[in-house]
Amino acid sequence: MPTWFFTFFCLSVLLMPHTCKGAGDNASAIVSQMRPLLHTFVEIKAWGDGAHEAIEAAFAEMSRINDLLNNYDPASEVSRINAAAGEKPVTISPETMDALRTAIRFCELSGGAFDITVGPLLKFWGFAQEEPGMFGHEPDRRAIRKAKKLVDYRAIELTEVQKEGGAFTYCARLKRPGMWIDVGAFSKGYVADRAMEVLGARGITNMLISAGGTICARGKKPDGSPWMVAVRHPRKEDSFLTFVKLSDASISTSGDYERFYEHEGKRRGHIIDPRSGMPVERMQSVSVIARSGVESDALSTALFVLGPEKGIALIEKLPDASALLITQQGEIVMSRKWPQRTVFY
Ligand code: AMP
Numbered sequence: 001m002p003t004w005f006f007t008f009f010c011l012s013v014l015l016m017p018h019t020c021k022g023a024g025d026n027a028s029a030i031v032s033q034m035r036p037l038l039h040t041f042v043e044i045k046a047w048g049d050g051a052h053e054a055i056e057a058a059f060a061e062m063s064r065i066n067d068l069l070n071n072y073d074p075a076s077e078v079s080r081i082n083a084a085a086g087e088k089p090v091t092i093s094p095e096t097m098d099a100l101r102t103a104i105r106f107c108e109l110s111g112g113a114f115d116i117t118v119g120p121l122l123k124f125w126g127f128a129q130e131e132p133g134m135f136g137h138e139p140d141r142r143a144i145r146k147a148k149k150l151v152d153y154r155a156i157e158l159t160e161v162q163k164e165g166g167a168f169t170y171c172a173r174l175k176r177p178g179m180w181i182d183v184g185a186f187s188k189g190y191v192a193d194r195a196m197e198v199l200g201a202r203g204i205t206n207m208l209i210s211a212g213g214t215i216c217a218r219g220k221k222p223d224g225s226p227w228m229v230a231v232r233h234p235r236k237e238d239s240f241l242t243f244v245k246l247s248d249a250s251i252s253t254s255g256d257y258e259r260f261y262e263h264e265g266k267r268r269g270h271i272i273d274p275r276s277g278m279p280v281e282r283m284q285s286v287s288v289i290a291r292s293g294v295e296s297d298a299l300s301t302a303l304f305v306l307g308p309e310k311g312i313a314l315i316e317k318l319p320d321a322s323a324l325l326i327t328q329q330g331e332i333v334m335s336r337k338w339p340q341r342t343v344f345y
């Protein structure tokens with residue numbers, strides 16, 4: 001079964017039931033639309049005057065930004081940067097510049113545990129394709145070392161030049177041939193944030209956007225109650241670990257169950273530790289609640305790599321962020337501000 005189907009299925013169970021679907025002009029009915037986007041299914045729920053049109057505009061914006069960032073689409077700006085690695089700078093849009101700058105902040109914050117240039121290692125382990133699978137060279141230490149050398153977010157050069165009329169030109173370059181940016185760990189959150197801006201600009205204040213492992217919420221449901229989100233159990237497909245109320249915040253979950261394959265009895269998951277070059281084995285899942293979608297998305301991947309000690313130390317330093325981690329042994333670790341203390345493992 002394709003992995004996207006699994007993600008879609010999980011998502012459709014994760015979102016809690018709502019009052020009304022696709023309603024007409026009743027402003028207090030939730031309008032809900034789901035579309036394939038970002039290698040998953042994205043669902044937007046919103047209510048208020050003009051919700052239908054606002055959702056249309058939000059999907060259009062998500063699609064536009066995805067077209068710039070999607071590293072699996074050869075025509076995207078990120079693919080053009082990847083194709084020119086080690087060569088000349090590539091001119092990019094302000095949107096791509098902003099997305100890369102934002103992502104690099106999380107690379108720095110995590111000390112490189114989260115690194116968007118992880119592409120060569122993803123290729124090595126067979127995750128840089130639709131269906132993950134090994135290419136038959138596991139685990140060749142020398143080849144891992146070679147791929148690891150190409151992973152370094154500090155070798156992304158971003159330049160901005162102000163032209164005479166005041167307008168800016170933006171460029172990006174990867175310093176070494178073979179480097180490869182992968183946006184998979186933050187683009188869903190980033191794109192969902194842009195969609196929320198579009199909805200907000202059209203006067204919508206109550207919305208829930210679900211994109212893969214990231215769910216962003218603003219405001220409330222029409223009956224005044226908060227949006228509720230379930231965190232899925234990493235080992236029991238149709239069970240939940242816990243439920244959280246989400247208002248003006250985002251939650252993302254990174255899990256070893258999302259994309260993986262088994263090789264000689266070993267589970268190889270899609271999140272790679274750039275420092276060792278190996279798929280992370282220590283964690284089953286990490287959920288992070290933060291102010292924005294890109295923040296929760298990037299941090300859940302970062303904490304998955306960092307593990308409980310360093311991960312909790314990082315999250316405790318950040319305002320309005322909290323985390324729930326499940327180790328491979330099933331140990332539950334929560335940061336101090338994680339809202340729901342009851343977890344069913
Ligand atoms: P997520 O589900 O948000 O945790 O993102 C996982 C995806 O991020 C993987 O499928 C890869 O595309 C990418 N990825 C894997 N390891 C890393 C890493 N250490 N830093 C940044 N991105 C990563």
Ligand code: MG
Binds near residue numbers: 185299
């Ligand atoms: Mg992520």
